[in-house]
Amino acid sequence: MKFxxxxxxxxxxxxxxxxxxxxxxxxxxxxxxxxxxxxxxRREDRLMEAIRSEFGIKDQLTYKVKSSIPAGYGLKSSSALVLALAKASLLYKSVDIEDADLLVRLANISKAVGLSATGALDDLCQALYGGYCITDNKRMKIIKRGKLPELAVLVCARGETRPSRSINIRGNYFKVARSAENLAQRGFIFQAAVLNGFIYGTIFGIDLETVRKIEENGANYASQSGKGPAVFGLFTDPSDAKRAKMDIGFGIVTKINNHGIRYRIYDS
Structure with a gap:
């Protein structure tokens, strides 16, 4: 049987x-x-049906997923799923799609099935290439991407989830958002992530106590991941990240990832 x-x-x-x-x-x-x-x-799967329809796959396909990403906490689980499922389906059918075309079409699928309000081109891009990506999600363009130092990362996810499809922002945050965008455009990626997290923490709430503990344990940077509610810390020394996790009492210690998607086809 082919997989x-x-x-x-x-x-x-x-x-x-x-x-x-x-x-x-x-x-x-x-x-x-x-x-x-x-x-x-057994049950209708809107995402798989949308992928099959978009790419002209007539075969009935099913799938299984194994994930270590906490879902609904701002850690890009939906985009990781959309990309992995689409790439595996295309590989199964020996269909080759250019990266730029694939990303735009998957962003449209994400919006169509209600996984993302914006299409999350940025999240799809980082899932495809690794490292970091800055994108214009209205024009569906990649602005810049590159690699980052592979710092240790602590992510702490708890509380009610915040699905991207249901985000509603009230108030004028354009000027402060532009400040974060200017940092990112100038290459200050981590500083932009910190500011962005506090912008959205102001809108939706942020676990400041956990952020404080992360900082006290030696993080270079600490904030919320976008709309959250997951918060993160970046550390030079992985042992500091592990100590922070013990102090907080929960979390996942990992690292920045610079490799992109990996895939294979096999028989079993």
């Missing part, structure tokens, strides 16, 4: 595109693997 498998990763927000359409994210080593094979699922 196609694709592994992507979660990420952390640099810029959240809800305010004016500019988005950014960097990849962290929290993998999600989708495995596709012939068959049908």
């Amino acid at each position: 196609a498998e694709a592994t992507t990763n979660g990420g952390i927000s640099i810029l959240s595109a809800f305010i004016d359409g500019l988005g950014g994210a960097f990849s962290i080593d929290l993998p999600l693997t989708a495995t596709v094979y012939a068959g049908t699922r």
Whole structure:
């Protein structure tokens, strides 16, 4: 029996595109693997049906997913799933799509099935390439992307989830959002992520006590991942990240990820 498998990763927000359409994210080593094979699922699957329709795949396909990304906490689980499932399906059918075309079409799928209000091109981009990506989600263009120092990362996710499809922002945040965008454009990726997290923490709330403990344990940077509610810390020394996790009492210690999607086809 033939199987196609694709592994992507979660990420952390640099810029959240809800305010004016500019988005950014960097990849962290929290993998999600989708495995596709012939068959049908018991219940209707809007995402798989949308992928099959978009790419002209007539075969009935089913899949299984193994993920280490906490879902609904601002850590890019939806985009990791969309990309992994689409890539595995295309690989299964030996369909080759250019990266730029693939990303735009998957962003449109994400909006169509209600996974993202903006299409999350930035999140899809980091899941495809690793490192960081800055994108214009209105014009569906990649502005810049690159690699980052592979710092240790602590992510702490708890509380009620905040699905991207239901985000509603009241108030004028354009000027402060532009400040974060200017930092990102000038290459200050981590500083932009920190400011962006506090902008959205002001709007939706932020776990300041956990951020404080992360900082006290030696983090270089600490904030919320976009709309959250997950918060993160970046550390030079992984032992500091582990100590912070022990102090807080929960969390996941990982690192920045600079490799992109990985995939394979095999028989079993």
